[in-house]
Amino acid sequence: NWEMGNFTEKEIIRIRKLVGDNAQVIGAVSGGVDSTVAARLMKEAIGDRFHAILVDTGLMRLDECQQVKETLREHLGINLTIVDGGELFFSRLAGVVEPETKRKIIGETFIDLFEKEAIRIEEEAKETPRAGKVEWFLQGTLYADLIESLSFKGPSATIKSHHNVGGLPARMMNGQAQLKLIEPLRELFKDEVRAFGRQLGIHEDLVMRHPFPGPGIAIRILGEVTPERVEIVRKADHIFISMIKEAGIYDQMSQAYAALDTNRAVGVMGDSRVYGMICILRAVTSVDFMSAEPFEFPFQLLKNICRRIVNEVDGITRVVYDCTSKPPGTIELE
Ligand code: XMP
Numbered sequence: 001n002w003e004m005g006n007f008t009e010k011e012i013i014r015i016r017k018l019v020g021d022n023a024q025v026i027g028a029v030s031g032g033v034d035s036t037v038a039a040r041l042m043k044e045a046i047g048d049r050f051h052a053i054l055v056d057t058g059l060m061r062l063d064e065c066q067q068v069k070e071t072l073r074e075h076l077g078i079n080l081t082i083v084d085g086g087e088l089f090f091s092r093l094a095g096v097v098e099p100e101t102k103r104k105i106i107g108e109t110f111i112d113l114f115e116k117e118a119i120r121i122e123e124e125a126k127e128t129p130r131a132g133k134v135e136w137f138l139q140g141t142l143y144a145d146l147i148e149s150l151s152f153k154g155p156s157a158t159i160k161s162h163h164n165v166g167g168l169p170a171r172m173m174n175g176q177a178q179l180k181l182i183e184p185l186r187e188l189f190k191d192e193v194r195a196f197g198r199q200l201g202i203h204e205d206l207v208m209r210h211p212f213p214g215p216g217i218a219i220r221i222l223g224e225v226t227p228e229r230v231e232i233v234r235k236a237d238h239i240f241i242s243m244i245k246e247a248g249i250y251d252q253m254s255q256a257y258a259a260l261d262t263n264r265a266v267g268v269m270g271d272s273r274v275y276g277m278i279c280i281l282r283a284v285t286s287v288d289f290m291s292a293e294p295f296e297f298p299f300q301l302l303k304n305i306c307r308r309i310v311n312e313v314d315g316i317t318r319v320v321y322d323c324t325s326k327p328p329g330t331i332e333l334e
Contacts, residue, residue, distance in 0.1 A: 015045035015182070018182065019045070024049045028139075048079045057106065059225070061216075083114075092109055232314075233259065233279075240257070259280040276318065278320060279319045
């Protein structure tokens with residue numbers, strides 16, 4: 001509609017004015033709709049003076065990094081740098097089981113790598129006559145993210161540390177880099193960002209993609225996060241999501257994922273008794289992610305999904321479906 005078209009144009013003009021003819025902007029992208037729309041908008045406004053940075057945490061889903069690369073760099077023409085952080089994340093997460101500690105380590109490692117990259121781009125810019133200083137830091141924060149992060153900070157303590165609100169901008173703005181924050185989506189709701197994304201030529205699959213948390217698969221693995229356990233969750237998750245898509249019900253739910261329990265359970269595979277891992281499936285519907293209801297699968301489909309996961313993913317002997325509402329449960333497990 002004309003109002004959205006107007007918004008795109010106005011926002012591009014506003015960004016150009018704000019950033020000027022010379023300054024550069026950096027921003028983290030995740031492959032989600034928010035950061036992709038924000039990045040596409042920056043590209044439209046200032047071209048290659050915008051640098052998108054994807055930190056490959058080793059905690060993303062199956063083939064996700066490759067897909068983000070194709071979409072952003074090849075399809076949307078965004079100036080993208082991929083930082084390979086897998087080994088660093090896994091080494092820092094070794095032996096860690098406490099959820100908030102995991103989140104903290106991931107958030108800090110992410111910032112360490114991002115900051116290093118920002119400094120590298122800044123150094124490079126000094127040698128390029130047409131590119132100015134890196135002055136801005138882009139965030140794809142939505143109105144709802146701001147509300148939620150405020151509501152998380154009760155008088156007693158933060159309920160859960162959301163890693164894309166708060167920490168990163170604070171260090172980018174006050175640390176060595178001294179960047180200013182640019183948030184083109186901060187007045188929008190999710191459905192508006194989606195409409196906006198379509199207008200900017202972003203593929204429908206990405207526009208309708210379920211949200212994926214910054215700490216990634218790590219908060220879907222109860223207990224220790226190891227490359228082997230991530231691999232197992234990735235395979236189970238891929239089967240789960242593919243079957244949901246094949247059934248044509250992906251858009252009916254707000255989020256769905258496979259996770260891994262710390263406990264083990266006995267099963268029989270062929271003739272032998274195996275003591276294997278327990279996969280937890282979760283799928284919810286939600287309007288604002290502040291509350292959520294478990295998705296009501298047709299039971300036969302759920303059984304088929306469980307059977308395929310046990311048959312195809314080595315190490316998993318049992319699959320359970322989480323029927324907890326939010327509240328009291330949260331959408332993620334940690
Ligand atoms: P919870 O688990 O709190 O999740 O019910 C609500 C929504 O937020 C997402 N989530 C995160 N997103 N960084 C993110 O970018 C995080 O640290 C984080 N933790 C939870 C979650 O996937 C759901 O959509």
